[in-house]
Amino acid sequence: MASVQILRSSIVSPQFTRGLCFSVRSGGTANFPHRRNGAADCTALRETVSGGGGGGGGRSVFSVSADAVKELEKDFVVHFNADQYEKNMGILNLIEEEEEIVEGNNVDKTKVRHNIVFVTSEVAPYSKTGGLGDVSGSLPIALAARGHRVMVVSPRYINGSTNERFASAKDVGYRSTIYCFEGEHQVGYFHEYRSGVDWVFIDHLSYQRAGNPYGDENGAFGDNQFRFTLLSHAACEAPLVLPLGGYTYGEKCLFLVNDWHASLVPILMGAKYRPHGVYRDARSILVIHNLSHQGVEPATTFQSLGLPSNWYGSLEWVFPNWARKHALDKGEAVNLLKGAIVTADRILTVSQGYAWEITTVEGGQGLNELLTSRNNTLNGITNGIDISDWDPSSDNYISSCYSLHDLSGKVKCKADLQRELGLPIRPDCPMVGFIGRLDYQKGIDLITSAMPEILQHNDIQFVMLGSGDPSTEYWMNEMESRYRDRFRGWVGFDVSVSHRITAGCDILLMPSRFEPCGLNQLYAMRYGTVPIVHRTGGLKDTVEDFNPFADEGRGRGTGWSFSPLSNESMIQSLKFAIETYKHHQPTWKGIMKRGMSKDFTWDHAAEQYEQVIGWAFIDPPYSS
Numbered sequence: 315m316a317s318v319q320i321l322r323s324s325i326v327s328p329q330f331t332r333g334l335c336f337s338v339r340s341g342g343t344a345n346f347p348h349r350r351n352g353a354a355d356c357t358a359l360r361e362t363v364s365g366g367g368g369g370g371g372g373r374s375v376f377s378v379s380a381d382a383v384k385e386l387e388k389d390f391v392v393h394f395n396a397d398q399y400e401k402n403m404g405i406l407n408l409i410e411e412e413e414e415i416v417e418g419n420n421v422d423k424t425k426v427r428h429n430i431v432f433v434t435s436e437v438a439p440y441s442k443t444g445g446l447g448d449v450s451g452s453l454p455i456a457l458a459a460r461g462h463r464v465m466v467v468s469p470r471y472i473n474g475s476t477n478e479r480f481a482s483a484k485d486v487g488y489r490s491t492i493y494c495f496e497g498e499h500q501v502g503y504f505h506e507y508r509s510g511v512d513w514v515f516i517d518h519l520s521y522q523r524a525g526n527p528y529g530d531e532n533g534a535f536g537d538n539q540f541r542f543t544l545l546s547h548a549a550c551e552a553p554l555v556l557p558l559g560g561y562t563y564g565e566k567c568l569f570l571v572n573d574w575h576a577s578l579v580p581i582l583m584g585a586k587y588r589p590h591g592v593y594r595d596a597r598s599i600l601v602i603h604n605l606s607h608q609g610v611e612p613a614t615t616f617q618s619l620g621l622p623s624n625w626y627g628s629l630e631w632v633f634p635n636w637a638r639k640h641a642l643d644k645g646e647a648v649n650l651l652k653g654a655i656v657t658a659d660r661i662l663t664v665s666q667g668y669a670w671e672i673t674t675v676e677g678g679q680g681l682n683e684l685l686t687s688r689n690n691t692l693n694g695i696t697n698g699i700d701i702s703d704w705d706p707s708s709d710n711y712i713s714s715c716y717s718l719h720d721l722s723g724k725v726k727c728k729a730d731l732q733r734e735l736g737l738p739i740r741p742d743c744p745m746v747g748f749i750g751r752l753d754y755q756k757g758i759d760l761i762t763s764a765m766p767e768i769l770q771h772n773d774i775q776f777v778m779l780g781s782g783d784p785s786t787e788y789w790m791n792e793m794e795s796r797y798r799d800r801f802r803g804w805v806g807f808d809v810s811v812s813h814r815i816t817a818g819c820d821i822l823l824m825p826s827r828f829e830p831c832g833l834n835q836l837y838a839m840r841y842g843t844v845p846i847v848h849r850t851g852g853l854k855d856t857v858e859d860f861n862p863f864a865d866e867g868r869g870r871g872t873g874w875s876f877s878p879l880s881n882e883s884m885i886q887s888l889k890f891a892i893e894t895y896k897h898h899q900p901t902w903k904g905i906m907k908r909g910m911s912k913d914f915t916w917d918h919a920a921e922q923y924e925q926v927i928g929w930a931f932i933d934p935p936y937s938s
């Protein structure tokens with residue numbers, strides 16, 4: 315006898331009301347659940363369950379009759395006898411869902427299965443505005459493929475243009491009442507099961523407005539603290555109350571809380587739940603994608619957060635003298651990210667380089683001392699990329715697909731991009747791209763100040779895609795009219811254009827002032843586009859500087875990284891790259907191909923997350 319655990323159920327057909335997914339808990343090879351008392355009359359769709367030993371085990375999909383479902387749902391662990399199955403059960407056709415469940419089969423499976431709740435303010439493809447969205451849309455799938463039960467919790471932003479992206483998520487029918495901001499607030503939960511992950515979207519009126527998740531053309535929304543306080547409260551409730559696929563995640567789960575928007579989660583665990591005996595076995599990990607946004611608001615807002623008053627200290631934040639506005643300003647504030655730094659069980663950043671930088675005065679954005687004090691629970695894991703989305707050999711956004719073994723499509727992509735942008739079609743002219751938020755972090759000021767000199771002295775074409783700082787947007791328009799044949803500025807956020815620039819350009823420029831990880835350089839390398847980056851954070855960790863003399867003159871490296879952050883050093887690297895492109899094509903192809911051969915998939919990163927999650931459960935809760 316072996317036991318199986320029901321993971322989830324869903325409607326299959328009127329005849330067989332549910333499809334159930336089982337995981338073998340105790341190893342061995344199994345076929346189908348059968349209750350020996352004969353109460354459950356189950357029929358297998360397919361008999362592919364194979365026990366993996368330990369806690370892992372295989373999974374498969376079955377169809378069972380309505381009566382059987384009732385029986386099975388009484389207790390979620392059922393016993394079965396493989397011999398009995400052989401005699402009694404027939405095999406029917408497959409159901410749609412099976413492909414998704416079997417998808418991760420060639421990925422190494424975890425030895426210990428965790429219930430993971432991933433809390434995020436944005437997630438691709440539903441609400442991406444930047445790199446956090448990319449990570450939220452792909453890391454959970456990689457963790458699920460390793461055998462974990464994974465739920466992503468994020469707001470259900472309804473603003474007209476994104477409504478259809480949420481169309482597959484259905485109302486679970488459950489409402490939570492959240493007490494904060496001097497009132498009771500009802501939130502709903504929408505749910506979609508896709509790629510092995512439960513995508514849960516929090517529904518509230520404050521998420522239904524024009525603009526992106528954080529603001530509109532007038533700047534950041536004034537009630538963001540309220541909107542993301544709701545998110546954290548609702549995310550804490552979700553594992554306790556939502557019967558996703560038939561049963562809840564329960565208390566013993568691991569919260570991965572991303573950036574300040576989700577930072578109340580570890581505080582709530584200690585302040586609101588553990589005093590009542592809830593979440594004592596749960597753990598939380600804060601993932602820092604960008605330390606420059608900390609969720610800082612006036613100290614008086616503390617009373618609105620739904621926390622007991624004795625927890626003020628965890629969020630307390632005092633601005634240094636120089637940052638205060640006037641002589642009577644005491645600089646008192648609450649800082650949500652700081653709250654998570656002092657309460658989460660562990661802290662992660664998105665590269666090892668950035669994990670170190672944030673403990674320094676230069677990179678710590680005022681939180682370096684606190685982060686240093688948590689050094690023994692602070693790690694960096696370099697982001698992966700979603701290779702189903704970013705793959706030059708199957709990318710639907712580009713006109714000609716290509717691969718490491720046949721680069722001819724890339725030449726066509728360049729010509730098509732030049733045509734699309736109205737630039738002269740010149741295969742020989744190096745094409746340089748920039749994609750990103752028009753923000754101080756991204757080193758936009760370097761580009762704007764160096765560009766006239768770059769365009770005067772070099773025969774290149776430059777294309778920029780981005781939105782953000784209005785003065786830079788204006789500058790892009792102005793440059794475009796001044797350099798009709800050399801410069802194009804695409805103001806806006808457009809995923810398809812970002813793919814075409816990544817594929818069509820020869821060089822991607824990233825002069826980021828700081829960069830926790832950076833994804834565009836990873837996409838670029840995968841597309842044979844050579845990155846030129848400032849040597850900082852994740853850029854330093856992922857772009858190997860080109861050395862023409864290494865490996866007995868064959869050369870080594872995947873791009874150029876420059877330091878210090880100055881116009882001169884950036885221009886110098888750009889010149890090296892242009893020179894290599896124009897006069898040393900075989901060497902250039904070598905750089906491209908080394909970049910294209912790098913493994914930036916999530917598999918390795920997911921394994922490292924698993925390691926850190928394991929460590930989180932070893933220690934007692936950090937805050938209680």
Ligand SMILES: Nc1ncnc2c1ncn2[C@@H]1O[C@H](COP(=O)(O)OP(=O)(O)O[C@H]2O[C@H](CO)[C@@H](O)[C@H](O)[C@H]2O)[C@@H](O)[C@H]1O
Nearest residue numbers: 444445446603750780806807808809812829830831832833
């Ligand atoms: N105008 C536009 N149109 C279309 N697509 C656009 C775009 N502007 C940006 N993007 C896309 O948004 C993503 C940006 O990712 P990044 O990692 O470069 O930066 P971001 O600063 O948002 O993320 C933060 O979190 C991520 C994830 O951890 C870290 O890698 C990073 O260092 C940190 O600053 C990329 O997928 C990019 O293609």
